[in-house]
Amino acid sequence: MKVGINLLNFGPGALPANFSEWARTAESLGYHFLGVSDHVALTRDVSSEYPAPFYDPFTLLAWLSGITTRIELATTVAILPYRSPLQLARVGANLDRLSGGRFILGVGVGWAREEFEALGIPFDKRGAIADEYLEALLELWTKDEASYQGRFVRFENVQTGPRPVTTPHPPIWVGGGSDAALRRAARFGDAWHPIRVRVSSLEKKATELAAIAQSMGRPMPRLCPRILLRLTETPEDDSRRAGEGTLEQIGADFAALEKLGCPYVLLDFFTGDIEATRSPEPYFRVLETLAERVLDLPRQTLR
Numbered sequence: 001m002k003v004g005i006n007l008l009n010f011g012p013g014a015l016p017a018n019f020s021e022w023a024r025t026a027e028s029l030g031y032h033f034l035g036v037s038d039h040v041a042l043t044r045d046v047s048s049e050y051p052a053p054f055y056d057p058f059t060l061l062a063w064l065s066g067i068t069t070r071i072e073l074a075t076t077v078a079i080l081p082y083r084s085p086l087q088l089a090r091v092g093a094n095l096d097r098l099s100g101g102r103f104i105l106g107v108g109v110g111w112a113r114e115e116f117e118a119l120g121i122p123f124d125k126r127g128a129i130a131d132e133y134l135e136a137l138l139e140l141w142t143k144d145e146a147s148y149q150g151r152f153v154r155f156e157n158v159q160t161g162p163r164p165v166t167t168p169h170p171p172i173w174v175g176g177g178s179d180a181a182l183r184r185a186a187r188f189g190d191a192w193h194p195i196r197v198r199v200s201s202l203e204k205k206a207t208e209l210a211a212i213a214q215s216m217g218r219p220m221p222r223l224c225p226r227i228l229l230r231l232t233e234t235p236e237d238d239s240r241r242a243g244e245g246t247l248e249q250i251g252a253d254f255a256a257l258e259k260l261g262c263p264y265v266l267l268d269f270f271t272g273d274i275e276a277t278r279s280p281e282p283y284f285r286v287l288e289t290l291a292e293r294v295l296d297l298p299r300q301t302l303r
Contacts, residue, residue, distance in 0.1 A: 001258050003295055004033035005287065006076060006226060006268040009055040013277035019055075023064050025284050027071045030297030033104065034068075035076035035226065035266045036060055043114035051274060058091045065099035070300070074104035076226055076266060077175040077193065080130035081110060081121050085153055088133070089140035089160065096164040103166070106193050107134070108175035127180050128152070134172070134188040141169035173224055177205065186213040191222040196268065199242050199256045206260060225257070226266040231286055243267065251294045 005026045008014065026034060036057040039046050046054075061073040073095070078088070096103040109130045110116065116123040129152050136148040140160050147156045164170050174181060174189035177197075182205065185192040192209055194202065206223055213220045227243035229250070236245040242253040257265055267290075269283050276282070291297040 001254070001262060002032035002072075002264045003254075003297070004035055004072070004074065004264065004266045005031055006035045006037070006266055006270070007060075008270060008277050008280075009036050009057065009060055010039075010050040010053065011274045011277045012051075013280060014053050014055055018280050019060065019064065020067055021284075022280055023068050023071065025280075025287065027068050028300050029287055029291045030295075030300055031071065031287070031291070033072035033074055033264065033266070034061075034064065035074045035106065037076055038078045038082075039112070039115065040079070040082050041115045041118040043112060043118050045112045045114045058095060061103070062095050062098055065095065065102065070102075072102045072104055073099055074173070074266070075106045077106040077108035077173070079110040080107050080133045081116070081126045082119060085133040085136040085140060085148075086155060086158065089137050092137075092170060093141065093160070093162055093164045096166050096170050097162050101165045101170075103164070103170045104173060105170050106173040106175060109181075125152075127184075131184060131187075134184070138169065138188070174221070182209050182212055185209065185221045186216050186218050189221045191224040191264070193224050193226065193266075195226045196228045196241055197225050198240075199253060199260075202242070202257075203260065222264075223257075223260055223262045224264040224266070225262060226268050227253070228271070229267040229269055229286070229290070230271060231289070247289070247293055250290070254294060 007022050023034060038057045039050060039054055042052050042054055057075045057078060065073055092105055109126045113123045132150045132152050136153050139146040139148050141164055144160060146158050146160055171190040172188060173191040173193035174185035175193045177194050186209060202225060210220045228241055230244045232245055235249060243250060
């Protein structure tokens with residue numbers, strides 16, 4: 001099982017020096033991938049949760065690919081309706097090429113109504129737009145010249161090079177916990193990427209996802225959750241989510257996730273306290289403790 005870190009690309013700690021330190025620390029401790037979140041317009045609904053500055057995920061991941069050597073790089077999640085699939089295909093393929101095949105595209109439909117309004121995108125059609133954009137994206141990523149005719153996007157004979165180095169295309173992780181998200185994951189995804197789940201709910205949803213995939217004649221997407229990492233000195237009660245509690249509880253969560261067959265697990269540190277993000281050092285100490293006492297990750301020598 002690969003374990004990654006959700007890098008905080010917003011708020012007072014969002015500084016190039018901190019991004020570099022996050023990446024180097026994660027890679028040296030043996031963690032396997034980095035995730036970065038996405039917003040385009042910091043409207044009130046967005047900035048109340050994720051204040052400025054907010055770094056673009058694709059630009060940031062491309063920069064991080066140049067200062068790392070092996071760690072994989074993921075969006076968690078890129079909001080599909082915000083970008084034309086023509087643009088998304090281009091930047092995604094470029095990032096996959098520049099990183100040597102280390103890119104993972106996590107996607108979602110979005111939630112911030114004011115942000116949709118600022119971008120001129122119909123909020124109530126975001127699910128339909130996302131499905132069509134994914135269909136078009138796969139055309140662009142798997143053909144040297146692509147055409148697509150849909151309700152929300154149309155193009156003819158578009159040259160797509162450079163194609164992604166990963167074949168047939170970079171992994172697509174579909175986020176969201178709704179029934180529509182599960183159908184989207186089964187139809188388009190290499191993985192389902194739920195956020196801040198309990199182990200019991202993940203087990204139940206995995207059964208539902210398997211049934212949906214079977215009804216479509218599709219393989220079961222892999223389970224690649226993002227969990228909130230919150231280390232406590234005393235045990236949490238049974239209402240806790242995966243990743244919350246003592247080292248023993250968190251270790252039991254990882255064992256359960258591994259038993260479920262999760263090939264990737266992403267650790268999310270943001271608890272809503274934006275001032276706590278100013279310095280990454282406390283997070284680094286938790287990462288080191290977890291790497292040594294729970295995950296048994298081998299340290300890596302950086303170039």
